[in-house]
Amino acid sequence: MGDVQRIFYYHVPSAWTAFLLFLINFVASVVFLIRRDTKADILALVTAEVGVVFCTVVMATGPIWARPVWGIWWAPTDIRLNSTLVLWLIYVSYLVLRRFSTSSKTASLAAALAVFGALDVPLVYFSIWFFRTQHPSPVIGGGGYLYPAMARALLINWAAFLCLAWLVCWTRYRLEVVTREVEEAQALESLLEGSR
Amino acid sequence: MNYLYAAYVATWVIHGTYLAILVRKYSKIRQEMESLKK
Numbered sequence: 001m002g003d004v005q006r007i008f009y010y011h012v013p014s015a016w017t018a019f020l021l022f023l024i025n026f027v028a029s030v031v032f033l034i035r036r037d038t039k040a041d042i043l044a045l046v047t048a049e050v051g052v053v054f055c056t057v058v059m060a061t062g063p064i065w066a067r068p069v070w071g072i073w074w075a076p077t078d079i080r081l082n083s084t085l086v087l088w089l090i091y092v093s094y095l096v097l098r099r100f101s102t103s104s105k106t107a108s109l110a111a112a113l114a115v116f117g118a119l120d121v122p123l124v125y126f127s128i129w130f131f132r133t134q135h136p137s138p139v140i141g142g143g144g145y146l147y148p149a150m151a152r153a154l155l156i157n158w159a160a161f162l163c164l165a166w167l168v169c170w171t172r173y174r175l176e177v178v179t180r181e182v183e184e185a186q187a188l189e190s191l192l193e194g195s196r
Numbered sequence: 197m198n199y200l201y202a203a204y205v206a207t208w209v210i211h212g213t214y215l216a217i218l219v220r221k222y223s224k225i226r227q228e229m230e231s232l233k234k
Contacts, residue, residue: 007203014207053214060206068199168214175222182228189232 007065013158014057015084017165019121021051022091026118029111041107042180044114046172048094050165055088070134080135083124090117 028044031037062081063073075081094117098110128135146154 003200006200010203010207050214053210056210057207060210061203064199064203064206164211168218172218175218175225178229179221179225182225182232185232186228 004065004068007061009153009157011058011061011065012154013161014054014061016158017161018051018054018058019125020162021047021054021165021169022087022118022121025051025091025114026121029114029118032107032111033115038180041111042173042176044111045098046169046176048091048098048114049172050169052088052091052095053168054161054165055084055091058084059088075134078134080124080127083120083127087117087120087124090120 025044025047028040028047031040032044062084066075067073090113094110094113097113098106101109103109
């Protein structure tokens with residue numbers, strides 16, 4: 001494969017990071033549905049948003065790797081590729097719902113969508129274990145093998161991507177908290193002005 | 197090698213774009229906070 005193989009060090013850690021973020025989104029959504037906890041709602045929003053960013057990286061780097069190796073950008077019948085696209089679309093629709101819905105039940109609807117969306121994560125992950133696909137076999141587990149030096153580089157890259165994801169999630173979380181406080185203050189201010 | 201560079205650029209353009217969106221959102225919220233203080 002030559003140098004194109006190095007795309008693997010971006011593609012795989014981004015996918016693992018996205019899966020982890022969608023898993024946190026799932027847990028936070030369940031907690032929100034049970035307890036109506038605002039912090040869980042914010043965590044769900046933040047992890048979905050950052051997860052979509054990492055999933056977009058996966059969707060972009062995958063075809064760039066596939067073109068020189070397979071000779072095509074996309075394999076239309078491949079279950080791994082299509083389930084990943086569906087996963088990306090589910091979480092994009094989650095963000096669109098949260099951004100444009102004005103209903104008071106938006107958070108609950110989004111949480112319910114996130115719970116169903118999370119069902120696609122194991123399907124994406126295990127699709128290459130159980131189905132014959134054009135996508136390469138799993139490199140860790142599932143009968144795959146990776147040279148120790150490559151595994152080390154992959155794990156270091158994943159650790160770096162996790163640090164980046166944590167930093168961005170923390171920043172976005174703080175920003176969302178402040179945004180909601182400002183919106184509450186603005187609503188209070190307009191109420192006070194209306195009563196004068 | 198061009199494909200490797202393309203993947204590298206795509207990755208950081210995506211992350212950079214998202215960070216730019218966050219910075220823009222932060223500036224907007226800061227302006228709103230200042231207008232609330234007045």
